[in-house]
Every structure is written in structure tokens, then in C-alpha cells.
Amino acid sequence: MFTDMAEFSQRNQPIESRNDTRARILDAAELLFTAHGLETTTLRMITGAAGVNLAAVNYHFGSREALIEEMFRRRLTWLNQERLRALDDFEAMAQGAPLKPRQIVEAFFGVALRMAADVNGGGRDFMRLLGRTYTEPSDFVRGFLAEEYAAVIARFKAALIKALPDVPRAEILWRFHFMLGAMSYAISGADALHIVDDGTLHDTDAEALYARLMSFLIGGLRAPLPEISVKKPRYKKAA
Template structure:
């Protein structure tokens, strides 16, 4: 893990994180970062070697404590339950809370970094894959195994899909995005505690839902013949 060891390095990381979240990784130049951090380009090269090295360090700085929280939580649950299945609710809560603590902690990036996670995956896929495969994959594997034990009748492919949905809902749900304001109601996107209370049962219900009936999948291609589901809908409405 990259360790922040100087005020200059800290300023560079914070400036890069903010600009990446605001304007995107690809469109943010090193010149913009050095200007906001009030350093010269040589400082970036000295501490990180390149823009790629800086991007890695931005993610590592925030995800390191989250990963430590995940690992500590799942180890505690594994010791508590031994060979018995861990309840899905406890698995989900142990996974959500370290991310929620990060989202609520403005000193450690808070919603700025959560926004970066929420909007940056498509353009930062290379960095995500590299970081997760080298440093975080083993922790996610522990959670996948725990869920497989807790929901033994769920096909492996469905579990993979649902873990992806879980990660997406977690990052979007805790990013404090303004999209929530467009939905009718009084929900406050800045209320991290309420978001967690709503998110955990939502995720648990999704993970525990019955596997889909694949023969009823709606065709997505234009001009395709109606699916079984389409036929059922027509009969019910006739």
C-alpha cells in the first residue's frame, strides 16, 4: 500500500482525487493537478513516477482502510460461526459498514472518493482490475465463499451477478449523488446513516431472491420474436 509520508505528497493525492471525481481521470491533466496542489511536476514524478502511478496511489490510499475493515469483519464472523453458515444479513452488514465509514469521513475523502468510485469505473477499469487482482481479490473471495455457504441453492453465476449489483448499489447509494433529489420525496443524499439503513435490507433481499426463471427472459434484440414472458403478458391482458 502507498503510505502518505509528506505534506507535499498528501496535497498531490488530495488534488488528484478531487479533480478525478469532478472532471474524470482521462480529462484531468498533471498540470491541473500540480496547479491545484501548488507543486511542480517534478514533485509528482518524484513521489509517483507517472500519472498512472498517481492514479494507483489515489485508489490505494482510500481502499486500503476499507479492505482492512472487510478482512477484519469477515474473519470475526468466520470465527464466530465456525463451520455454520453466516447469516446473509451479517455478511452484508460487515461488507457495507467499512465503505459507509469512508463515505461519512470527509477527512478520508468521504463522498468525494465515493463519487470517484461511482463514476470512474468505466474509464478506470484498468486500474480497478489491477488493484483488485493484486490486493483486494482475496478479500472479495472470502465474502463470495461466505455467501455461497449462506445461500447454497443460488447458482454460482447468479451469485456473481448479484455481487456486481451489490458493489454498484453500494458505491452509488453512498456517493451522495444529486440524482436522489430528482426522485419525489424527502430523502437527503447526505444522510449516510439513513442510506445504510435502507441499503442493507435492500441488498439482503436481492441476494436471497429466488434464482431467475431463464426461460422467461425477455428478448432484448430489435425484431426478435416475443419471449415466453411477452406471451404471458399478452394472455393476461387479453
């Protein structure tokens, strides 16, 4: 699969003091989980690629699930901090006024796309994995994913509601959800697009993708409201 594992480890440096066994496992795990999926990738594949003993995973992380969780967390906490920082900056600039929708979208999705474009740091692999994982039915993954996202989503939801006072809350939440889907596909697109593709399309340029997705997201977010958006009387369902 990999032509040269040593070269890979070297290229895929950051976040932790490399060559430490822990870090080598995490790096190999990220790559393999992305390539083969969360369920299909075995510990023996990971330890093999990382060049460490099989038992090292359980020694350093406790279990397979704990490894997965830590692999997600080390990237996700950084990503979400960055998102909040971007939002903070915009809000500081706005001095209490509502942000422009484009700024909010930029803070949330732009930061993620920029991380996804970071091929060297391995961010690209991770974002592809993350996009897929968001709808995965595995309980424990969805559990800590929700936990890790809760605060960030709340902030961005509030900002969007403030920025679009004429749009009903429910509408905003759904559109945020749709945007997540578009981003997920955008990131894993380089692989999946061969289904849509007839060969003309191989522009994986990150900057172009960013511009494309951004236009699409803003267009969807600012689209005219659906006609049937007026709610039926909201009585409780009969038990």
C-alpha cells in the same frame, strides 16, 4: 472552485504525514479526480491546487498513471483489510457455522459505506470516485483494481456460497454484482440523484443511507430465484 485551499488541506489530513509534498499531491488528486473525472483532470490542475511545482508529480510518483494507482491503493488496501477483518470477526463468532447473509453484506458493503460517510478523512470523495471507476474502460485502472480486489472477492464469494447453499453459484455471483451496482449509485447518489429528484429529497444522512441500502441489498439477495434458473445442457460451444 475551492473557497480556501489551505483550509481544505488542513481538514483533509490523514493517512500520511501531512504537508509533505507527496501527501498534498495525493489529497488534491483525490478531490479533483472525483470532481472532474479521471481523464479530464490535468496534472496542472492538481499541482496548482496542491500548491506544488508541476514537475513534483513526476519526481515523486514517476508518472500520471503511477500517481493514480497510488492514490487508489492507499485507500483501497485499507478498505479491503477492514472488510476482511469484519468478515473474520463474524466467522470467529459463528464458530464454523455459515454466516447470515446480512452479516456478509454488512462486512463488505457496510464497511464501504462507513468509509464513504467519512467526510473529514476524505473517504467520501474517494468512494464516489471508486464507484464510478469500477466500470471504467481504462485498461490500467481495471488492471490494478482487479488485482487489489481479487483476494477479497474470493473470500466473500466463498462466504456467500456457504451461507446460501440452496442458491446456485452463478445466481450468487450475479446478485453480488447487482449489489455492487446499487452501492456504487448509492454513494455517488448525492450528485446523481438530482436527475431523479424533484426537490423533496436532500437527505444525505449517512446513517439513513446505510439503513436504506442495507434493506434493499438484503431484499435483492434473498429474493425468490428466477424461474428460468434451470440451466440448458452445458455442452461446449462448437468452434
